[in-house]
Amino acid sequence: MATSNKQKQGDTWQEKYQEYLLHNGLKSTVQRDLIANEFYRLKGHITAEDLHANIRKKHSSIGLATVYRTLKILASAGIAHERRFNDGFTRYEFFDPEDRHHDHIVCISCGKVEEFENDEIEELQKSVAKRYKFTMLDHKLEIYGRCNNCSTKAKNG
Amino acid sequence: MATSNKQKQGDTWQEKYQEYLLHNGLKSTVQRDLIANEFYRLKGHITAEDLHANIRKKHSSIGLATVYRTLKILASAGIAHERRFNDGFTRYEFFDPEDRHHDHIVCISCGKVEEFENDEIEELQKSVAKRYKFTMLDHKLEIYGRCNNCSTKAKNG
């Protein structure tokens, strides 16, 4: 076949999405596809409600429940990652298999979220898990603080 | 005075508690004091409901809302620390000013929570915050996995 020699780097998220639907007896629907595409288009760390609000602008009949449902599917398919910071919302971010693992630094004042990678921390975590005889499956590292902008604002007016 | 030359190491949590109440127009009540003492006695990472259940054994009339309220006060007073792992409950743990900061490694199978300290990770976090020009106020590091016991169980039975 034309694509099989391309060491699977050509797998787009859309292909992954369709494959997941197929293998799980799920259907491609106009709402589902729309939500998935809009999710991809918007980027960032988005809540179901934010995404729903955005979609509503063009497609006012799509229900919030369907957005929740679709985000869960995308997460199960490995296309989205669930994130829970400390604001009571579940957020989703698009996951590209090319991307490396990253953690987050969050501004508690304006909500800005920056991403960072730190191999040393990752390694140290592994050693901690080992020391406590835990099989590490996941981890969560979040730094909370005030971004440069918000720190400056606080100092002045 | 008899205590003033003791570089404040003699401050018990009870003193801190009473002081906090005083300075904030709050009252010492039998329920409040009971909840605070039971919280101290039980240790661990406890939920409001767990604590309430324990107290109910001896004092069946104490309301759950009062337990919630008291835990919030203890947190504000710096006597308890709030923790949110990924099980949907807010947990509280007693905080001793003598203790150093620690993070957590959590078994997703049996719920066991171990505590660890790692200065290298702490330092690396500071450097990340600095790189992103964030004023770090807090951070959360949790390792999720399976404890030795639960890993073994999974392999066999």
Next chain:
DNA sequence: AAGCTTATTGACAATGGCTATCAATTGAAA
């Protein structure tokens, strides 16, 4: 010790993010 003022309590209602339910609709296989 009694009165006074304000905080506190327990019961219960309400909140809010999210999920379950259900009748109507749609996708896709035949």
Next chain:
DNA sequence: TTTCAATTGATAGCCATTGTCAATAAGCTT
């Protein structure tokens, strides 16, 4: 097309936590 399971939007329900409120208790002040 027909068929039939999957999907949808609306809405009810869930559940940890918080708000409300009338009754009560703390901690002054006399």
